[in-house]
Amino acid sequence: MVVNQWKMAMTALFLSTSSADAVGDDVASFVENNLLHILYHEAGHAVIDQFLLPVLGQEEDAADAFATIEIMNVYDDPLPILADSAIAQFIMDDRVQGDYEVADYYGMHDLDIQRGYRVICHAVGLEPDAYMALAEDFDLDPDRIESCEADGWLAAESWEVLLEPTFLPEGVVSENVQTEFDIDGLTAEQQRLLLDSGVMDEFTQYLRETFDWPNPVTVTIDLCNEANAYYDPATVTISMCAEFVDELIDLAEDL
Helix, strand or coil, X not given: CHHHHHHHHCHHHHHCCCCCCCCCHHHHHHHHHHHHHHHHHHHHHHHHHHCCCCCCCCHHHHHHHHHHHHHHHHCCCCXXXXXXXXXXXXXXXXXXXXXXXXXXXXXXXXXXXHHHHHHHHHHHHHXXXXXXXXXXXXXXXXXXXXXHHHHHHHHHHHHHHHHHHHECCCCCCCCCEEEEECCCCCCHHHHHHHHXXXXXXXXXXXXXXXXXXCCCEEEEEECCCCCCEEEECCCCEEEEECHHHHHHHHHHHHC
């Protein structure tokens, strides 16, 4: 099973990335990396909505591709972020153990395992040398790895064409991005992994330095009574539910 493969193959990667103590350095890194990919996914929805970008296919797939491609563009070492994001999807799939409902097959999102493999496929397709070992660790067939190059470049070039008119001039910072980080009600762990880690500030700075937003965008941390993150087009708000931290810590128990 996939879950057993990544447990063996990725242990060294988790133990080599650290950022906090209370939940363990490897767990903290896993949580923060997944929060980043989730936030970039929601940024993809915001960009599509605010700049009226066309989407061929499911918007959730487009937002997944946006997150992977932008993380590869922005970060000097995106491998841990993308690996952790894919592994979280594999953990969720493994916990389901094939017990899907019919609605899972026609939902807005693809199945978790498909989303995880797409992250790896796009990464190895765009940068084979950097991500070949990751693709092999997850047993991607050599023929599929080769076709991932076409998939990755098609997604990257398509996003590049769509995003080019949305970018700010170099050195300009948008004043149309604001934050509402209310820590009331957050647990110490939620506050530490969302705020003290710099994840939310890092993401907000990306929004401010990258896009010429036509309308004010607000980034919030909310208590939602569920592990979720979402973009609300009515209020132009990207919201991270603090409960997602707890969900990711729970997923990390399967590492």
